[in-house]
Amino acid sequence: MLASSCPGWVCYAEKTHGSFILPYISSTKSPQQIQGSLVKQHLAGRRELQPSALYHVTLMPCYDKKLEASREDFYSEVYNCQDVDCVITAIELEQMLSSDDKSLSDIMDGELDWPWDESDAKGIKGHIGSGSGGYSDAVFLHAADQLFGATDPPLEYKNLRNPDFREASLEKDGKEVLKFAIANGFRNIQNLVQKLKRGKSPYHYVEVMACPSGCLNGGAQIRPYQGESTRELVGQLYTMYRELPQSEDENQTVSRLYNEWLSGKHSDKARAMLHTQYHALEKSDVALNIKW
Numbered sequence: 001m002l003a004s005s006c007p008g009w010v011c012y013a014e015k016t017h018g019s020f021i022l023p024y025i026s027s028t029k030s031p032q033q034i035q036g037s038l039v040k041q042h043l044a045g046r047r048e049l050q051p052s053a054l055y056h057v058t059l060m061p062c063y064d065k066k067l068e069a070s071r072e073d074f075y076s077e078v079y080n081c082q083d084v085d086c087v088i089t090a091i092e093l094e095q096m097l098s099s100d101d102k103s104l105s106d107i108m109d110g111e112l113d114w115p116w117d118e119s120d121a122k123g124i125k126g127h128i129g130s131g132s133g134g135y136s137d138a139v140f141l142h143a144a145d146q147l148f149g150a151t152d153p154p155l156e157y158k159n160l161r162n163p164d165f166r167e168a169s170l171e172k173d174g175k176e177v178l179k180f181a182i183a184n185g186f187r188n189i190q191n192l193v194q195k196l197k198r199g200k201s202p203y204h205y206v207e208v209m210a211c212p213s214g215c216l217n218g219g220a221q222i223r224p225y226q227g228e229s230t231r232e233l234v235g236q237l238y239t240m241y242r243e244l245p246q247s248e249d250e251n252q253t254v255s256r257l258y259n260e261w262l263s264g265k266h267s268d269k270a271r272a273m274l275h276t277q278y279h280a281l282e283k284s285d286v287a288l289n290i291k292w
Contacts, residue, residue, distance in 0.1 A: 001205045003135045005030040007068035008210030008219075009189065010278060017193060018280030024196065027275040031133065032058050032065055033074055036083025037273040040076070042261045043115055052081040061090045061218030064210070073276050089220030116253050126244035130182060131237065132214035136168070136207035140180045143204070144170050148177055157182065164188050164212055167203070180205045185212035216241065 004026040013021045040051035069084035114122045129137030144150040157166035165188040170178035181203045183192050195201040211217050216237045224233040262270040
């Protein structure tokens, strides 16, 4: 299985490799689009509003998130609105502040609006694993527990050709039973695709991100200061990400949403709200004919 949260990767797969690669890509929506379903289909109902009455804005370090938000799959003909109405990138936010001679450090901290139950722990939280969302780590630990009864398995990645292609494995009774990888950047993605086409890929799951170093180094991320390298900036961002409070394994808000909104984890409604589909696109040399 291949991760589905990176729109640059999904777009590349749809346009370049089509029906060969798409069946391997997870049908789970990206976090941005799951939040879109949550805002327009759940929060609107709780506020007794039409989905079109809510204007949903996300802040992302990635220009391709704008393309993702505009996909027809995420448009409701019933309510005449997208699940995500506007995507502002980190660099655009910085530019907007700069146009008013301000920086983010000039803005006073405010209390975070919390649309869920007050009993839930408020605040922005991080995840274990990579700075791209930790998909490989989360799926690995869940699979190890559910499939092999390994409740606290060692999870150590080793670099392959470069730090942006790493792999980890789980052994049981001397036999390798799980093999996962993280592939960042198109050079590594192309190598991965070639392995898949030759039937040589040994991986059960791969966290795939189009940008080198993953989402913390997204194409629309803020730029390094003069004299600072991109690697140094990514390192600082990763440290800040690691310092965030960690999301709990058993999140009360998520459990409540599954039970009260989706009628269970495996319901038809959960499938409709949390999953999507992909479309193999015919190649075209005419720029105006290119579809996302």
